[in-house]
Amino acid sequence: MKDTPATDAMALDAPDTSILSDTAFLNDLRRQMVKFATLQLSNSHAAEDAVQEALIGALKNARSFAGRAALKTWVFAILRNKIADVLRQKQRMVDASSLLREDEEAEDFFELFDRKGFWQADEKPATWGNPQNALHQNQFWKVFEACLEGLPGNQARVFMMKEFIELETAEICATVGITTTNLNVMLHRSRLRLRECLENTWFLKGEHA
Amino acid sequence: MMNCKQATKLISESQERSLSLAEKVNLKVHVMMCSGCKNFSLQVPFLSQAMKAYAKGFDEHHDTQDK
Numbered sequence: 001m002k003d004t005p006a007t008d009a010m011a012l013d014a015p016d017t018s019i020l021s022d023t024a025f026l027n028d029l030r031r032q033m034v035k036f037a038t039l040q041l042s043n044s045h046a047a048e049d050a051v052q053e054a055l056i057g058a059l060k061n062a063r064s065f066a067g068r069a070a071l072k073t074w075v076f077a078i079l080r081n082k083i084a085d086v087l088r089q090k091q092r093m094v095d096a097s098s099l100l101r102e103d104e105e106a107e108d109f110f111e112l113f114d115r116k117g118f119w120q121a122d123e124k125p126a127t128w129g130n131p132q133n134a135l136h137q138n139q140f141w142k143v144f145e146a147c148l149e150g151l152p153g154n155q156a157r158v159f160m161m162k163e164f165i166e167l168e169t170a171e172i173c174a175t176v177g178i179t180t181t182n183l184n185v186m187l188h189r190s191r192l193r194l195r196e197c198l199e200n201t202w203f204l205k206g207e208h209a
Numbered sequence: 210m211m212n213c214k215q216a217t218k219l220i221s222e223s224q225e226r227s228l229s230l231a232e233k234v235n236l237k238v239h240v241m242m243c244s245g246c247k248n249f250s251l252q253v254p255f256l257s258q259a260m261k262a263y264a265k266g267f268d269e270h271h272d273t274q275d276k
Contacts, residue, residue, distance in 0.1 A: 073265055080264070109214065117212030124245035131255045135262050144259060162225075163260035169225050188221040195252045 019071055020059065029072060030055065033079055039156060040083045040165070050086060054079040080165050087161070087175045112192060125195060128203045140202060147197035155190040158183060211239045216246045220253050 019025065030051060037047035058075040112123045119125075134140040148156060161172045173183050211219075216239045219232055228236065240247045 076264065113212070113214045117214035119213045119243075119245045125248035125252060127244075127248050128252060128255070131252070132258075135259060141263065144263065163257055164264050166264075184218070184222050184225065187225065188218050191221050191253055191256060192217065194256055195249065198252075198256075 019068055022068075025068055029075065033075065036076075037079060037083055039153075040160060041086060042153070042157070046086055050079060050082040054082050084165055084167060087165075087167075088171070109189075112196075123196070126199060126204060128199070131203065134202065143198065143202045147194055147201065150197055151190050151193055155186050155193065158186045159190040159194070162187060211235050213239075213243060213246055216240065216243065217249050220246065220250045224253060224257060 033051045033054065034044075034047055037050045038044055041047045041050065054075055057078050058071065112120060114120055148160075151159065158172055158176060158178075161167045161175070162169070167175070169180060169183060173180055176183075178186075216236055219228060219236050222228070240250055
């Protein structure tokens with residue numbers, strides 16, 4: 001599509017159907033959905049199925065959406081519900097081998113805290129000022145996404161279940177097959193890691209301010 | 210007195226459950242004296258807020274920035 005004033009005007013007049021013919025947008029959306037679903041379900045077939053169902057369900061109603069952002073919001077809302085359904089049906093998704101890796105992840109703590117459990121001098125969280133401003137910056141979301149992807153698989157999964165899909169803690173524990181204590185430890189670690197990543201790659205870098 | 214590892218654990222858990230009165234008091238005392246944990250206590254709710262904004266579809270922000 002050529003980027004001329006004429007096509008821009010047309011896009012504004014007919015936002016509904018133009019979304020469905022924008023294959024670049026749809027492919028991009030689908031890729032993001034698969035990435036998200038795969039992270040949650042750790043099974044690429046189940047992820048593809050969930051994405052497919054969510055897309056079909058959403059695109060049926062695409063005409064009622066005002067634009068790409070609205071469609072994307074709706075599609076992800078459907079996908080989150082699909083994933084929650086799949087997770088509820090699954091009993092234990094963390095197997096023995098992935099629990100073993102949790103022990104290795106415990107080493108994180110020794111890098112952050114000294115032997116008495118106080119912050120190492122260079123690991124102490126800094127002040128972020130008004131972090132809410134970052135939410136309106138394009139580049140911040142790329143950094144945020146990269147930091148999320150940097151979390152170890154199990155931490156990322158439970159963190160996303162809690163904060164993205166917004167499942168109750170009891171539900172997460174039952175689904176993953178872990179105790180509340182385990183869950184709290186994993187969430188604690190993922191928050192420590194995520195905030196460290198955001199601080200180092202965003203909040204302590206002044207260029208965007 | 211509580212150390213930073215324990216304080217950040219409670220700060221994290223406060224997102225999942227209500228802390229007991231004793232936990233709240235101990236945490237408050239620690240946070241008053243520890244800038245690192247004070248910053249952490251402000252960052253944890255922000256992570257949650259950012260995740261919700263992310264879940265809501267960050268393209269809304271992209272669109273206002275790009276166009």
